[in-house]
Amino acid sequence: MAQKTTSAYRATPAAKNTTSPETPAQFIFDKNNYKLFIISIVVVALGFFLMSGTTDIYSTTKIVIAPIVVLAGFGLGFVAILRKPKA
Template structure:
């Protein structure tokens, strides 16, 4: 008998997605914390966007990762 789950992704995929969302939120918070006018400082132009891109890469990996089979 085959185990059919109602979800497209497994538990591991959702855990990785949550991690990606947390990293993306940290990126947006870093950009908002910039004290320079119009966000032209290090946090707004460099660190925040890099952390945000890392969050998107984690999300991409979470979508493509194969869920583990429960045997």
């Protein structure tokens, strides 16, 4: 007498391809997110450029303005990443 065993590893039919060639790829970010991210990279680079140099290391530009510009660039980068694209 043969016993019928049920297995959790049953053979399943091959998964059907649910994407059609006409469906465009869905990206996480849209064009505006990329623009904001590129602008944020430029702002951070500008802040580091303002911070560079060897003369007068205690100038207001190097101590106050440049770090604020760098932090603003990083903040803009976070906004660019976290902003939801318009559906």
